[in-house]
Amino acid sequence: MSSEDGSVDGGAGAPPEQLALVRESVRKAKEPRAKPRTWRGAALAEELPVARVLVDKGVLHLDRYFDYAVPRELDADAQPGVRVRVRFGAGRHRVRDGRREGGGLIDGFLVERLAESDYSGPLAALAQVVSPEPVLGGELLGLARAVADRYAGSLADVLQLAVPPRSARAEQRPSPAPLPPPGAPDAGSWGRYEHGSAFLEALASGGAPRAVWNALPGPQWSEELARAVAATLASGRGALVVLPDGRAVARVDAALTALLGEGRHAVLTADAGPEKRYREWLAVRRGAVRAVVGTRAAMFAPVQDLGLVAIWDDGDDSHSEQHAPQPHAREVLLLRAAQDKCAFLLGSWSCTVEAAQLVESGWARPLVAGREQVRAAAPLVxxxxxxxxxxxxxxxxxxxxxxxxxxxxxxxxxxxxxxxxxxxxYVPRMACANCRAPARCRHCAGPLEAQESGAALRCGWCGRDEGAWHCPECGAFRLRAQVVxxxxxxxxxxxxxxxxxxxxxxxxxxxxxxxxxxxxxxxxxxxxxxxxxxxxxxxxxxxxxxxxxxxxxxxxxxxxxxxxxxxxxxxxxxxxxxxxxxxxxxxxxxxxxxWDPVGHAVRELSERAELGFPPVSRMAAVSGTAEALAEFLGAVELPSEAEVLGPVPVPFTAAGRPRRVGAPPPGEHWERVLIRVPPGTGAALASALKAAQAARMARGGGGGSGETAVRVRVDPPDIG
Missing domain, CATH: 3.40.50.300 (P-loop containing nucleotide triphosphate hydrolases)
Known part of the structure; x- marks a missing residue:
């Protein structure tokens, strides 16, 4: 601690190295901060001459902000949220005006403007403001940071998922004027559910109900989602609906258009093309449109004054992002509901264990129909x-x-x-008709498949034809179908x-x-x-x-x-x-x-609680070569409650076969461990894994090259 006269007391028994560090930090804190100096000596902005920038590197040990000087000529455009280009790294240098300029140009986002910098050395200047359009608002930045922390990832990686690529032509087109809020819709088919009408009334009155909705069979679910969105818009707030695929988006899009007319909602899907998607996204960010319907990338849509987040069929694999840090749309929307204090709706014909847990914990209320309604709507099974x-x-x-x-x-x-x-x-798996041994390719050991009736067998991995197969186990020549x-x-x-x-x-x-x-x-x-x-x-x-x-x-x-x-x-x-x-x-x-998916999910949840499996516990999968994995586990400071399961071999990807997400490179033999922690310590686990991976990358051992690569995934969907 520091005394009144500025002396430093490191405490009894403090080591000399610690005392020296404390004295140095106090000395630097007392030094007056100078205005930023640049390599180029350019004239700086009069006010707030420091720009805090997030560089688009996507590596954990650089997951922080960097300060740059704002040249006077960029002062007007260099506002928080815009895309910029900066010089970064110790790569190639060039000499200009007698000074060295270092690093190549990379993209980034300007996060905020400051009067002075914590860095005492010379600051590099912003090289370029790519566009004056502020695409990164404070709410979106906070959400992206929360997602990165939850999944032990980098903020830059999350923003690559959250902010679509720029289209200059889309930015130049003005967005339409916002329409006034519509009137509150009637309950419609929501009246089939217990408390369904009350849920819509709460949305229309500005409330924030949270519900897990077990939808009745039939096509009415898309219209019911549209009515929930319309009720939220009637309260003057925005709404966001995330669906598993483009076909589901088209159905909700059609239902919203029929209910509210054109111009009240935006559709965000990859099928729309980059320019149209960016134009729709800009209309949402500018506040011209208050409702969004889309696939999983829409989970980050910057809806203003968000009043409802909804997801349909959260058990579908499409809701799990395949790019780092691989967030799940359901978890992102849960973070948004907590951050924006808005309503939450999870709907499906079925029921996942995670949905059952939301109800079991009391965080959400069940929105179900009575058994008479279920029997009337369901087919005979x-x-x-x-x-x-x-x-x-x-x-x-x-x-x-x-x-x-x-x-x-x-x-x-x-x-x-x-x-x-x-x-x-046709017949994707064949086996020997005599001994039932799987039929394998002689070249790569891949599964042999029948393409058409009477056609030659073909390997499902390398694509080679097999015209003279015989069983290596018993010598038989006849085959049978394992799977049709x-x-x-x-x-x-x-x-x-x-x-x-x-x-x-x-x-x-x-x-x-x-x-x-x-x-x-x-x-x-x-x-x-x-x-x-x-x-x-x-x-x-x-x-x-x-x-x-x-x-x-x-x-x-x-x-x-x-x-x-x-x-x-x-x-x-x-x-x-x-x-x-x-x-x-x-x-x-x-x-x-x-027709009782809720009862099945509740029973599954109870059994997982006894066994300590997700979602009752939090889990992470760490994979790599045996040496790299052992080194990583020796360095990571796991929470005291953590339990390490494994290691077990990871199936490798054969040559010619498409690589699975998280699979090792072809021909390499990896191992995987599962790290399990009890409820309440998931954040500590993610923080520890992120710190260990960042330290590994800083030493040059976290790249994708085979022997030293280690992959970390929080909440893996498959732990089988």
Whole structure:
């Protein structure tokens, strides 16, 4: 501590090095701060001549602000929030006016203007104001910092996700004048839910209710989301809705346009193209538009006076960002709800464990319908075991149990029938018909796939054809299908129902809608088109393929995908029937039969609490080579409550196969550990991991080059 006469008392027993550091810090604090000096000696701005800049480096050990001098000629444009270019780093130098100028030009954001700098040396001057448009406001900066801290990432990486690339032409176009608030909408179909009308009234009156909404099956969910947005706009506030894909965005967009007309909301999706997306984003930032509908990048949309944040189907993988620091849209919107003190709505036909936890903790209230309403809106769900094979030739050709075949035949009399298949392709997995050993490529050990009926086998990793396969285990030459894909299923159904058109929807071509005419629609999960008037029936095939995944979320994810398909089927009163080909006694199958996703999520949450799994605990995954991983774990200062699980091998990426996010480089053998901490210490874990990774990068060991790279991911979606 410092005495009144300025002397320093380091405390009894303080080491000499510590005393010297304390004395030096006190001496520097007493020195008068000089006005900033630049390498170029340029004339500076009269007021606030220091610009605090966030450089766009995206590395943890440079995750801080840097001070630059503001030249007089840039004074007017160099305002907080604008994009700038600055010289940074100790790279190439050049001599100008007898002084050295160092570093290359990089992009950055001007965060604030100051009268003086904490740095006592000469300041480099701002090189350029890229645009006078202030794109980084204080609220967005605070949100980005909170997201970076939560996910142990850098602020620059988060801002790359939050602020779209600049388009000069979009900036030059004026945004439309803001429209006055609309009138409050009526409750509409929200009246089907307990407290649904009260939720809308709270939004319209300026309240901030927080709810987890278990939507009834059927197409009304998009209109109900639109009414929630309209009620928020009626209070004079803004609203933000994040959806999993462009098809869902289009439905809510159409519902909002029908309810409020044109010009009251912006649509932010990657499909719009960079210029249009940036123009829409600017209209939101300038306050011309108060409502936003978009995919996960819209979670950072700078809506002014935010009154509601909403997310639909938070269990969809699309809500998890694949770029560093890999935030989840649900968690970002939770941070926004806390930061802006606004309303929060999490909606889905199903229910994730995280949603159940929000209700269990009391942070959000449940928004559900009574059992009578559920029974009236849901289709009839029947189950049949995988081994219950059909007794007639047509059913055997289509590999359908008798019950499923009868439901399809009856459903086709009244409309289209949906068939959900877990895998795309023709036959994506083959095995020896004799010993059941998986059929592997001789060159890279990848899985052999059948492309078409009678065609040669092809490797799914390297793409080589295999015309003379034999089993290396038993020497047999015959093959059998382990998994049947969507195209093979469509072919088999076409033979079983020759007079019925068969349409497929999947990765190669995703259908948005189908007509009400009788047809068989074969789809992979998530690609199911909406049928006019609803499907007459649906088949959910190969349930074992979804439930058998070695993952903590296998049951939850299978139930979510089944319910998403079954919700497109007509209600039971209109003849809608769903047949799930899966073991009837399994918990997710029973939850589907009862149409009780909330009960399934609550039970899952209880079991995870007993076992200490997320979301009850916070978890991080750290991966790298064995040596790099051991070095990192030896350096990181984990919270005392932290538990390290592992290490375990990480599957490597074979040559010719697309790399998964977080997978090691081809041919390298990595290991992974999971670090688990109890509730309340997640922030400490993220801070410790970030500090250790920053120190590693500062020493030159955190790059992407193989042997020394270490990857950290907080809240990994897959811990299987």
């Amino acid at each position: 029947r189950t049949v075991g995988d081994q219950d094979l059909a007794r007639d030739e047509a059913a055997r050709a289509a590999r359908l149990p008798t019950l499923a075949w009868q439901v399809v035949r009856e459903g086709l009399k009244h409309g289209p029938v949906l068939v959900q298949v877990p895998r795309r392709g 894909g969507a195209r093979r299923t469509a072919e088999e159904l076409g033979r079983a129902f020759p007079a019925v058109p068969v349409r497929t929807s999947g990765r190669e071509q995703v259908l948005d809608t189908v007509t009400s005419a009788p047809a068989l629609v074969v789809s992979t999960p998530g690609a199911e088109p909406v049928a006019e008037g609803g499907y007459a029936a649906a088949l959910l095939l190969d349930g074992w393929a979804m439930l058998g995944r070695p993952d903590l979320r296998a049951g939850e994810d299978a139930l979510r995908r089944w319910i998403a398909a079954a919700a497109l089927v007509r209600p039971q009163g209109a003849g809608g029937t769903v047949v799930a080909v899966a073991e009837p006694t399994l918990r997710p199958v029973q939850a589907l039969v009862r």
